[in-house]
Amino acid sequence: MDVIVLFFAFGLIAGLLRSELKLPPGLYEGLSLFLLLAIGLKGGQGLAGQPLMPLLPELASVMLLGVIQTFIAFAILLNLGRFARPDAASIAAHYGSVSIATFAVAVTWLSTRNIGFEPQLVVYLAVMEVPPILVGIMLARGMGSGQVVRWGNLLHEAFLGKAVTLLLGGMAIGWFAGPGGLDSITPVFFDLFKGVLALFLLEMGLIVSRQMSGLRQQGLFLLSFGICMPLLSAVLGLACGWLLGLSVGGLTLLATLAASASYIAVPAAMRLAVPTANQATSLAAVLGISFPFNVFFGIPLFYQMAQYLAGA
Amino acid sequence: MDVIVLFFAFGLIAGLLRSELKLPPGLYEGLSLFLLLAIGLKGGQGLAGQPLMPLLPELASVMLLGVIQTFIAFAILLNLGRFARPDAASIAAHYGSVSIATFAVAVTWLSTRNIGFEPQLVVYLAVMEVPPILVGIMLARGMGSGQVVRWGNLLHEAFLGKAVTLLLGGMAIGWFAGPGGLDSITPVFFDLFKGVLALFLLEMGLIVSRQMSGLRQQGLFLLSFGICMPLLSAVLGLACGWLLGLSVGGLTLLATLAASASYIAVPAAMRLAVPTANQATSLAAVLGISFPFNVFFGIPLFYQMAQYLAGA
Amino acid sequence: MDVIVLFFAFGLIAGLLRSELKLPPGLYEGLSLFLLLAIGLKGGQGLAGQPLMPLLPELASVMLLGVIQTFIAFAILLNLGRFARPDAASIAAHYGSVSIATFAVAVTWLSTRNIGFEPQLVVYLAVMEVPPILVGIMLARGMGSGQVVRWGNLLHEAFLGKAVTLLLGGMAIGWFAGPGGLDSITPVFFDLFKGVLALFLLEMGLIVSRQMSGLRQQGLFLLSFGICMPLLSAVLGLACGWLLGLSVGGLTLLATLAASASYIAVPAAMRLAVPTANQATSLAAVLGISFPFNVFFGIPLFYQMAQYLAGA
């Protein structure tokens, strides 16, 4: 197992054993800021010199991918899971959107094995976060409900939310700086990346352990949804990536993005837009099941599926 | 443009667009602590083995430089700008003193271009912070006002304020450790310097963006003062450096020091010593205008002026 | 003097001169978290592939060492020092236990001089923290007092307290990852170690300086105890290490561990378990005297003693 995954396992076990380990407040925020910037810089540098217009149809495709996932998840949760409409819509939005931590683990998994991937995957990450939120809000309120949605606010969130700002900002810097232009900051943003990710995953392990203790209150349906939905999404992601002609590394990453579920941006947006949805339920599924599933089993599995697909 | 300046531009734009980007509290403080220590260490190491006594006249000169700047700025603000006495004195003190962030950007600008500079520039930085504060307080109160100034407090501040302590402490460590003595901590204090400065400038961009939105309430006079005063100061700094026989790199740095305006030590001191002065006004000028001007345009310009002067 | 010790001296002097230097809250916690993890990783990696069972008798020996120290210190404080029973027991527990900061300084001292040591020293560190706490509590309450001790809580603390969790978790990760397995996180956890320790010692200097100003209220007896007890403990540690057949580096480290006194885990535990004990007294001795003594004089001295013993 990769060493960074060992850090996650350590945090998880320490949390489950009720260790007194607690990370200083603000550390989580600082580490994720670093990871987002570093991912953005790398992606932007990869895209430097490349024309950006041809990317637009690709971006439309992956945004559509997230939207389709959200609809499918909503239908499953409403009909099979018998969830109330707001809950079904909220959980679906979590699974339609993406998790940056899961993406970072997959990037490291690939780079440890010297498997390359297309730089635009970082742009995919940036654009895939928000559309499922919009869909989820519409689904929660019923399409024709006539209730006013603050679209201005939502668009603001789409481009100026914290994570997206850092990704886009990092990409812009990397793009302008171009190859070689980031050399002076390489010791911080690239050499430290994996170690910082390890610390971040330690904290994730502690966070996940707390969600796990809340899992018992959730029905069995939700638990299996937390594993099956990522698998289904990964298949959709692979199909989409295949249509876009991605490499094995790119396919693996897009499958991971599709399979990953948001636990930062979506909960924050849903809390205000759909206040009646139960937040504990969605976080238990996303953090308690799907995140560890993806980190421990999903990524290697998606890679094998990608290899199979690319070989076919 | 240098990559660290791109980080500043990113923070500025994100802030002006009202992005939700916000850095964790305490990060600003941690980053500036690091930068001060690192600058001090480098300077101290450069001075190691060198006798310190001959520096004294140089230090007196640069302290005088700051004091003269403060008097000039005060005269301009009072007579041309028609500011009230306390406001004119307070703003003048900001411009007489120095900004560590601006200094760090200039150091990086030079080192990216392999341009050397004298190690004592770091000592200049340390001694130039406080004298303009004392002058500013005297000017605000009127020389003969008979009001009691707590000189003990002010001297304490001069040597034991946070920034000066870190600079002097770092220099002492570098001086004692000598060449080679800092090797074991090089990976932290030197290799990470530019990356940390990049993060710091990202935060500065966010901070500056907030001051810019307050600029509209300021008169046009203040806006032009925020550009002209640094230019005038840079010329005085170049003249002083030329008398001291500095190299091109040293001239550039001393011009930058002169042109830079304090936004940490001086506001804190003036708030207590001259409470009637309007703090929003001085910060709008210093952070909203002069800091970005120096970072984007000033430093390259001062370098050209220094080259011209050295060639003459 | 080593450069990291210069950082300690700087913090100490700045604090004694009442500088305004203050490190951001949370920094101390973040730095010590990093140091504990890094020490654990290194130790675990050293032990990888090695069977762990044969370590058990060694661990029993060093745990006994700490317990014996606690009894000796208690006897001295009660009889010679005429301290009240709870105070004597509490101070004794501090000296029986260990200080991670002191250990880290000794590790760096050795590595700067290319002196190796056995990887299990890190395990010693982990197991030596807690037993003296248990002994101290029993001594404070009187063995036969019949008062209920919450042993469950105490055992929880023994394995799941913050420092022990990080050390054991780091060791487990290093052990599983094995040689080469930590390469990807080396730039963070190993290359930055000394620089981070330097920052940590700067903060320790500030903390110690505050204890020193409280030293005057303490009797002369406590002051001499703060120097003599570490010396006595170091001799016991050397004897124990000699019986275990340690190398010179290992002997030095075990002497340092024995000589070091806890200022984190023990105060926290004693505050709740023996609330009548005066915390200011024990911290003044541990931080105001023994910690600086060990850092400035103890470690080089213990090394000489170790060399003498190994040569004999």
Next chain:
Amino acid sequence: MSINTGTRTLLTVITEAALEATLVRILSEQGVRGYSVSEVRGRGSRGYRDGVLAESANIRLEAVCSRAVAESAITLLRERYYDDFGMVAFMQDVDVLRPDKF
């Protein structure tokens, strides 16, 4: 009372950090002219909220204002947020200098 003071109402609201912007908007619409905010953690009917993830962060907002403003604000909060959000709100009388400021 020997010095010139007046009585105003201190309104304290402890709630989810996600509501901060909304809360501030509502209060100012109701006529509150100033407020102070700090971070807290705590426990209530919705379990422990420790703020490690933003989702579980709480804030404590306090505002000195007139009784009428406090009451209309608190009534509005109850109507709109008490059902779906963790929220505790209470009012106290306080003596202030410069009562016209609030």
Next chain:
Amino acid sequence: MSINTGTRTLLTVITEAALEATLVRILSEQGVRGYSVSEVRGRGSRGYRDGVLAESANIRLEAVCSRAVAESAITLLRERYYDDFGMVAFMQDVDVLRPDKF
């Protein structure tokens, strides 16, 4: 009072951070159903406590509850902790909506 509120007691305890878990346990045994905690620094009879080391950290806990619960809790705290720990505790009447919650 123009709106439907009730009076409850706000109990505030400022004490050493080491006592947090114990304090929370005692309060809930006494019937307190919710509380909020923040970090504070301060000075009292035991000198300055600034929280740099965990040993010198203070917390400020506040809980809205009935008068009876607050009094029994504060009495217990005095008996058990006032002698050995830095602790300041006080009670105030507050107006709350949903008085049955507390």
Next chain:
Amino acid sequence: MSINTGTRTLLTVITEAALEATLVRILSEQGVRGYSVSEVRGRGSRGYRDGVLAESANIRLEAVCSRAVAESAITLLRERYYDDFGMVAFMQDVDVLRPDKF
């Protein structure tokens, strides 16, 4: 009141962090024996103060003391600081155990 308590005054001051040392000095000169401080952000007549730069940091200080001490302290604060500094101060009666401590 079923237990032995006394009434004291809780003085709360919200002001610029730059004033902390001065404020503490004044309070202790007026006879305040203890206090607690926490960081807050907030909005008032001088706009939003969020504490990112030290210049915009606010503190919230609270001290339990006698009514007379609180009043003389607050009067002094008004005279010296209300004009030039962001400052909000208010007083409340609180029930304390060990009233002689304050």
